[in-house]
Amino acid sequence: MASLFTFYTICNLFLFVFLFSIANHSRARQHPKTSDSLVLGLTNIRRTIKLPKISSTLSIKVSSQSPPTLDMMEPLRGVRDGYLISLNLGSPPQVIQVYMDTGSDLTWVPCGNLSFNCIDCDNYTNTTPMSKFSPLQSSSCVRDSCASEFCINVHSSDNPYDPCSIAGCSLSTLVKGTCSRPCPSFIYTYGEGVVAGTLTRDTLTVHGSADGSVTREVTNFGFGCVGSSYKEPLGIAGFGKGPLSLPSQLGFLQKGFSHCFLAFKFANNPNISSPLVVGDLAISSKEHLQFTPMLKNPMYPNYYYIGLEGITIGIGSGSVIQVPTNLRDFDSSGNGGMLIDSGTTYTHLPEPFYSLLLSELESVINYPRATEVEARTGFDLCYRIPCINNVTNAMTTMDVDDHLLPSITFHFINNVSLVLPQENNFYAMGAPRNSTVVKCLLFQSMDNEDYGPAGVFGSFQQQNVEVVYDMKMERIGFQTMDCASSAFKQLIKR
Incomplete structure (x- = not known):
């Protein structure tokens, strides 16, 4: 397995020849449904402007004796200029800090068993804590198949045979749908940044809001395992409408989500946080x-x-x-x-x-x-x-x-x-x-x-504005509020 990841790391470096000529455009599809909600953690960090870039069924199991709750929560901590979520990926979980981004679909993490290569990232790495995901340290990590819906979407293909053809599948296996080669490496572009990686599946763990003892394991969560990037030192949790986005994969895209961003003056304050809520709880009342x-x-x-x-x-x-x-x-x-x-x-x-x-x-x-x-x-x-x-x-x-x-x-x-x-x-x-x-x-x-x-x-x-994405009613709501006070009240309730 180590040699396989080394091979794909080398492939990623060659792919950077095309970094400025390839863009990605995902398409909306049907999504799994569930009635649960999530409250995830955000932290502040900086991002620059992006222009538009261009499903498999997941299983959720509760790894606690307590019944499932209607909301989930992880701490939100401020850094500066933007907002981060803590993703718990793998078995055992590895905690990876990524941007919360409503302007893109793909969720990806800096990835590498030995190193993560980031070009022109000195201004970020000198001031921002970085974390990366190691596939070899997770017993549940697998490369996604060329025939999966996620692979087709990340390669922006209207023809489901295309990714498998790129992967080197024979015509007979393409027609029969029996080729199981890995999804080919992809390139995903942002306004100024570009990332190259491989589509990967692993377990995503989220925590309950009641007392923290309830955890949910989302198996086969699809994300980009990025080994090389340009001006993108931290990962991204895509919150767009496409099937690759985090709310889509968790089954909440037909419901909605909301957030209340802390003011910049709370950046780097580990004692205060604000919620990103996903699911029924985000749009109720x-x-x-x-x-x-x-x-x-x-x-x-x-x-x-x-x-x-x-x-x-x-x-x-x-x-x-x-x-x-x-x-x-x-x-x-x-x-x-x-x-x-x-x-x-x-x-x-x-x-x-x-x-x-x-x-x-x-x-x-x-x-x-x-x-x-x-x-x-x-x-x-x-x-x-x-x-x-x-x-x-x-x-x-x-x-x-x-x-x-x-x-x-x-x-x-x-x-x-x-x-x-x-x-x-x-x-x-x-x-x-x-x-x-x-x-x-x-x-x-x-x-x-x-x-x-x-x-x-x-x-x-x-x-200091509560922003509600009501996907069912196809509308976005606004209300000014003191996000720090709201977060403190929620902390007291817990």
């Missing part, structure tokens, strides 16, 4: 939220799109900026709409609308610009904000001075108005100096491309 419909994109059906109709600067009689129609509609090629993506850090808006937003903000903010900070950070609007009572703690200043800057309200389809929490707009770039603190607008412009989404609603703007 949520009718008080504001819901906007999920837009259906026929070309990219596995991603979550919403329609943005306008942005208001200020409260009450603030100015409303009308957005271009491509932020709420698609063209014949599936381009347009606003992608809601936990794997993209900041909200991105198209030009010239983005520049118009900047002009409106400049017209109502009278504080001095910090142009040298703008040049250093790449953010477009940075201001020197006076500190109240000469506060010297950066995090405290960030809280008490937010009211000095205008609010920003997003207006989505179906009369949904989401007033972004003030800390989701401008962020302190450091500690106060000379009774002022520099705060920058953490929005960015979309790349000037003619394809993909017109805008992206990123994770930074989703802080």
